[in-house]
Amino acid sequence: MTEAEAPLLDMLAEIVGSAQVLTDTSDLATYRTDGRGAGGGAPIAVVRPSDAAQVSALVRLAAGANIRLVVAGGRTGLAGAGLPAEREPCVLVSLERLASLIEIDPVNRTATVDAGVRLSALNAAASEHGLFFPIDLGADPAIGGMIASNTGGARLLRYGDVRANLLSAEVVRSDTKGSRIALGAPLRKNNTGLDLKQLLVGGCGSTGIVTRATVALHPLPAARLTALLALDDPHSAPRLLLALERDFGSWLSAFEGMSEAAIRAAADHVPGLRLPFDDVPPYAVLAELSAGAAFDENLLEERLAAALEPFMTGADASVRDAAIDRRDRLWALRHAIPEGLRARGTVVACDIALRRGDVMVFRERMAGLLAQQAPGLVPHDFGHVGDGGLHYNLVWPRAGGTPDPALLDKARTLIFDTVVGEFGGSFSAEHGIGPRNIASYRRFVPGAVRRLAGEIQNIMAPVSIGRVDFGTTGEGTE
Numbered sequence: 001m002t003e004a005e006a007p008l009l010d011m012l013a014e015i016v017g018s019a020q021v022l023t024d025t026s027d028l029a030t031y032r033t034d035g036r037g038a039g040g041g042a043p044i045a046v047v048r049p050s051d052a053a054q055v056s057a058l059v060r061l062a063a064g065a066n067i068r069l070v071v072a073g074g075r076t077g078l079a080g081a082g083l084p085a086e087r088e089p090c091v092l093v094s095l096e097r098l099a100s101l102i103e104i105d106p107v108n109r110t111a112t113v114d115a116g117v118r119l120s121a122l123n124a125a126a127s128e129h130g131l132f133f134p135i136d137l138g139a140d141p142a143i144g145g146m147i148a149s150n151t152g153g154a155r156l157l158r159y160g161d162v163r164a165n166l167l168s169a170e171v172v173r174s175d176t177k178g179s180r181i182a183l184g185a186p187l188r189k190n191n192t193g194l195d196l197k198q199l200l201v202g203g204c205g206s207t208g209i210v211t212r213a214t215v216a217l218h219p220l221p222a223a224r225l226t227a228l229l230a231l232d233d234p235h236s237a238p239r240l241l242l243a244l245e246r247d248f249g250s251w252l253s254a255f256e257g258m259s260e261a262a263i264r265a266a267a268d269h270v271p272g273l274r275l276p277f278d279d280v281p282p283y284a285v286l287a288e289l290s291a292g293a294a295f296d297e298n299l300l301e302e303r304l305a306a307a308l309e310p311f312m313t314g315a316d317a318s319v320r321d322a323a324i325d326r327r328d329r330l331w332a333l334r335h336a337i338p339e340g341l342r343a344r345g346t347v348v349a350c351d352i353a354l355r356r357g358d359v360m361v362f363r364e365r366m367a368g369l370l371a372q373q374a375p376g377l378v379p380h381d382f383g384h385v386g387d388g389g390l391h392y393n394l395v396w397p398r399a400g401g402t403p404d405p406a407l408l409d410k411a412r413t414l415i416f417d418t419v420v421g422e423f424g425g426s427f428s429a430e431h432g433i434g435p436r437n438i439a440s441y442r443r444f445v446p447g448a449v450r451r452l453a454g455e456i457q458n459i460m461a462p463v464s465i466g467r468v469d470f471g472t473t474g475e476g477t478e
Contacts, residue, residue: 005044008065012047012091015057020097022046031092032083035076035139036436040083043070043092050097052172052180052211058093059178059209063463069093069174070466071205073145074118076137078351079434081204081467082145086435095144098211104129110167110186112214115144122215131217134159136254138335144210149432150202154334155288157386158253159218161430162201169197170212174461186214199460204432206466207457221253221290225300226330228323229308230281234259235360236318237285240311241386244287247307251300254288255386256334257359262382265340265395266333273336276323285385286334297326337382341395346403348377348394348411352419353429356388362423366392369418374411376400389429392419420444433468441470 012021022028023045032040044067049055062069068090072082084092099116106129113122120140123132135146136153147169152161159165168184183197184190199207231237237257244252260282267275289300301324311319323330341347354362367379376396383391394411396403419425427440442450454471 008061008067008091009045011061011065012045012058015061016047016049016054020048020050022048031072031075031094033075034080034083035078036080039080039436041086041090043084043090046072046092046094048094048097050100052098052170055093055095055098055172055209055211056178056180058091059172059174059463059465060176062091062465063174063176063178067091068464069209071095071144071148071209073116073142073148074140076139076141077145077149077434078349078431078436079149079204079428080436081148081206081432081434083435083467085467093209095142095209095211098144099142101212104131104217105186106131108186109217109219110214111217112186112212113143114212115142115147115210117143119143119146126217127220129217130220132220133165133215134218135162135165138338143213143215147201147210147213148203148205150430152384152387152389152430154254154256154384156384156389156430157255158250158290162215163198165216166197166201166213167216168214169200169210171200171208171210173208174463174465176463180211184214188216199456202432203457203460204434204466204468206468206470207460209465219292222293223295223297223300224253224288224290224327225297225304226289226325226328227287227304227308228276228325228330228333229285229287229311229319230277230321231283231285231318232281232320233318234283234363236311237283237360237385238357240285240287240318241356243311244307247303248289251289251291252287252386253290254286254384256286256383257385257390258284258286258334258337258382259363259380261378261380261395262337262341262393263333265344265380266336267340269340269343270336273332275333276330277321281320286330301326334382337380341380341393344380344395345398345400346396346408348396348408350392350394350412350415350427351429351431352390352392352415352425352427353388354390354419354423354425356385358423358425359385359388359390362390362419362425363392365422366415366418369414370394370411373414374407376403377407377411384429388425416440416444433470435467438468441468
């Protein structure tokens with residue numbers, strides 16, 4: 001703490017209490033990590049407000065002192081938007097104590113929650129009413145962070161992302177008054193003008209501080225069936241997807257793809273993981289069916305077997321083997337892949353999205369380009385191919401020693417150039433925008449769009465907040 005910072009710390013303590021103003025180096029280290037590990041700079045302090053009134057007071061203080069606020073939720077994000085700035089002094093606002101309200105309305109099928117409530121806590125409360133918030137993730141984020149990054153997850157195919165399930169949000173605006181405003185209402189039909197709450201979704205904490213939200217809940221499936229399908233040819237996956245959607249409609253709740261390399265990484269490095277096949281296939285799809293209490297799993301299995309029969313017999317058979325299970329056992333393979341990749345070596349992680357029909361074409365095109373221009377990096381792709389999402393990850397094997405950072409950057413640039421330039425896809429499917437990919441945002445988002453986004457950001461948050469500048473310069477607080 002510098003002499004100049006002492007008065008600021010005293011004023012922060014007046015708002016949240018001295019015990020909730022953290023300045024010790026060991027305490028700050030906890031808030032300099034997210035889902036990708038360590039990152040960010042050293043904040044002046046971490047403050048932990050307990051209600052929206054305290055958040056509002058912090059915003060007013062920061063505006064008057066010309067200090068940037070950065071908001072952190074569950075610290076599970078992957079784009080760095082919730083990490084303290086590296087070069088600009090800032091105060092990090094952790095919403096972990098803003099987590100007392102979880103109000104379930106079972107008839108309306110909604111939950112009103114404080115922004116710091118974790119996904120696991122929300123679902124524990126909702127499950128008592130046979131409901132859940134269907135954003136399926138490997139992490140346990142806070143609801144405010146989920147709104148800020150617009151998380152999707154493995155079951156977006158059926159339920160949509162956070163944007164599709166957000167009914168209302170209470171926000172503290174980043175202005176000189178710390179204005180508090182409610183946007184939207186706990187209604188599924190509400191056509192009363194511009195849907196301003198959506199300007200908070202995907203804003204990565206740079207368009208205001210969400211303090212409370214109402215989200216839509218869905219009935220917990222009474223019957224659920226998963227099938228792991230071994231494919232001889234990855235290009236047959238789209239045809240299989242269309243057939244399952246035709247036969248099962250919204251019963252198809254997930255359609256996940258896994259490359260041979262990704263499967264082998266999980267099987268080789270995750271203890272206790274067992275593959276249901278003798279041989280690892282060139283590609284595998286994990287399909288999930290789920291339904292209400294009027295249907296049982298015996299019926300789902302019978303119908304699924306009938307739907308798969310044309311793909312497993314005859315001259316055009318493309319599914320070489322199938323393993324069917326009830327509930328979650330087969331999901332263990334899909335969930336083990338990230339750990340398996342980290343165990344294999346240095347990972348270059350790219351979260352991309354394409355039109356569904358382009359996914360397999362892109363995989364083939366990209367593998368050829370990488371072999372020519374970034375040899376030694378091995379694709380280990382997997383992801384939500386049912387909605388066009390793909391974690392196109394590369395691994396530099398440990399046996400190769402320390403990789404050249406320039407090669408890793410070249411490979412990432414090549415992937416983004418190809419997915420955006422050749423296929424009209426997205427360089428950020430579901431991780432949002434933050435310091436780790438702001439350069440790609442400036443590069444690929446047209447200038448006219450960035451200017452408009454910057455104008456909207458300045459209206460929403462006239463006093464700069466967060467880590468992302470959506471405007472023309474895009475400098476943010478890298």
